[in-house]
Amino acid sequence: MTAKTWAYEDFVEGASLDLGTKEVNAAEIIAFASEFDAQPMHLDEAAGKASILGGLSASGWHTCAMFMRMLCDAFLLDSTSQGSPGIEHVKWKKPVLAGDTLSGTVTVLAKRQSKSRPQLGLVTMRSELFNQRGESVFELENTGMFLTREAAA
Amino acid sequence: MTAKTWAYEDFVEGASLDLGTKEVNAAEIIAFASEFDAQPMHLDEAAGKASILGGLSASGWHTCAMFMRMLCDAFLLDSTSQGSPGIEHVKWKKPVLAGDTLSGTVTVLAKRQSKSRPQLGLVTMRSELFNQRGESVFELENTGMFLTREAAA
Numbered sequence: 001m002t003a004k005t006w007a008y009e010d011f012v013e014g015a016s017l018d019l020g021t022k023e024v025n026a027a028e029i030i031a032f033a034s035e036f037d038a039q040p041m042h043l044d045e046a047a048g049k050a051s052i053l054g055g056l057s058a059s060g061w062h063t064c065a066m067f068m069r070m071l072c073d074a075f076l077l078d079s080t081s082q083g084s085p086g087i088e089h090v091k092w093k094k095p096v097l098a099g100d101t102l103s104g105t106v107t108v109l110a111k112r113q114s115k116s117r118p119q120l121g122l123v124t125m126r127s128e129l130f131n132q133r134g135e136s137v138f139e140l141e142n143t144g145m146f147l148t149r150e151a152a153a
Numbered sequence: 154m155t156a157k158t159w160a161y162e163d164f165v166e167g168a169s170l171d172l173g174t175k176e177v178n179a180a181e182i183i184a185f186a187s188e189f190d191a192q193p194m195h196l197d198e199a200a201g202k203a204s205i206l207g208g209l210s211a212s213g214w215h216t217c218a219m220f221m222r223m224l225c226d227a228f229l230l231d232s233t234s235q236g237s238p239g240i241e242h243v244k245w246k247k248p249v250l251a252g253d254t255l256s257g258t259v260t261v262l263a264k265r266q267s268k269s270r271p272q273l274g275l276v277t278m279r280s281e282l283f284n285q286r287g288e289s290v291f292e293l294e295n296t297g298m299f300l301t302r303e304a305a306a
Contacts, residue, residue, distance in 0.1 A: 036218040038225055039234060052235050052273075052298075060237055061218050065189040068214050072191055081192060082205050084213055087243035092236070120205075145205075 006079035007149040008121030011108050019070040019104035019127070024058060026098035032062040045098070053095040060092045063138050067129060070104060080147035082120060088141035096129075096137055104129040109141070119151030159232035160302040161274030164261050172223040172257035172280070177211060179251035185215040198251070206248040213245040216291050220282060223257060233300035235273060241294035249282075249290055257282040262294070272304030 026045070033042035037059035040047035048056040058066070096102065106127040114120040122143050129138035179198070186195035190212035193200035201209040211219070249255065259280040267273040275296050282291035 032218075036222045036225075038230060039236075041236070052270075057236075059221070060239075061214070061221050064217065065185075065214050068212070069189045072189075077191060083192075083194065083210075084245060086213075086245050087240060089242060090240035092239050117205075 004078055004080050004152065006075050006146070007152055008080065008111070008113070008123065008146040009149050011111050011121075011123045011146070013108050013110060016105050016107045017074055019067075019074050019106060019129070022066050022070055022102045024066070024096055024098060024100045024102060026056055029056055029058045029062060029098055032065065033059050037061055048097075053097075055095065055097040057095040057097050060090070063092065063096045063129070064090060064140070066096075066102065067104070067127065067138060067140065070102070070129075071106065071127070074106070076144075080149075080152040082145040082147060084142055084144045085122075086143065088124070088143070089139075091139040092137075093139060094131070094135055094137040096131070100137075101132040102129045102137070104138075113148075114145075119148055120145050121148060157231055157233050157305065159228050159299070160305055161233065161264070161266070161276065161299040162302050164264050164274075164276045164299070166261050166263060169258050169260045170227055172220075172227050172259060172282070175219050175223055175255045177219070177249055177251060177253045177255060179209055182209055182211045182215060182251055185218065186212050190214055201250075206250075208248065208250040210248040210250050213243070216245065216249045216282070217243060217293070219255065220257070220280060220291060220293065223255070223282075224259065224280070227259070229297075233302075233305040235298040235300060237295055237297050238275075239296065241277070241296070242292075244292040245290075246292060247284070247288055247290040249284070253290075254285040255282045255290070257291075266301070267298075272301055273298050274301060 041051040194204040198209040
């Protein structure tokens, strides 16, 4: 038996998990943007205010990365995860601004065992992040690959 | 007139742009993963080799972020970009490993002016990254918002 809490068998269609919270701060927004997405609205408060985003806003990819960290801390690092073949969609619904506090949930939409690699199962999840006003800011649907409990043993 | 080279009008359906190259190194893979996606195969060569990825491999989100940097350097920072409402899909087709050199292209699939905000146009793009063996490792379809040349003036 694997010591991990979450193997393929442990995901239940329709079940939801809490993603905890993440405070979004200006220094992290600017550090991420400087390396990967140096558009003015992600680097500077005044430029953000002048843009349609209305303030210093996280790169959409930074929001994805913060989401991934929340997913890791919620269950992924305690799972038999073997990565993911891709993302069905991402919606950046509202700006994620410096000072926001994100919270979120992930819901299991569907699961199936791989035909070509029966030691693996595919779990499709829909995740959503909210800001401190309860507004939905981010939605993602993706598929993760997890070893079965037997294969992980 | 905006000083930017790329406004909404400058995108042509069917046109392709080169994304240059990016060398993927172990230190950057580990740094990104430590902050956002601390799964063993993104942190450690031996764990990567033991996984189905076959080596120390970039987090899929890190590949997205490296892609974004390539897009920024290719044209986005010299454009009237106003961000993006989301991603249609991402496919992580093959592992991106330490030592790989990525190259890529972006192709304009479609464009249309926003009905609710006529100063903005929506440009849908398909991007693809390849490794040094010419294998396609990453595919992404997304929509960017760009000010018209007049609105950016």
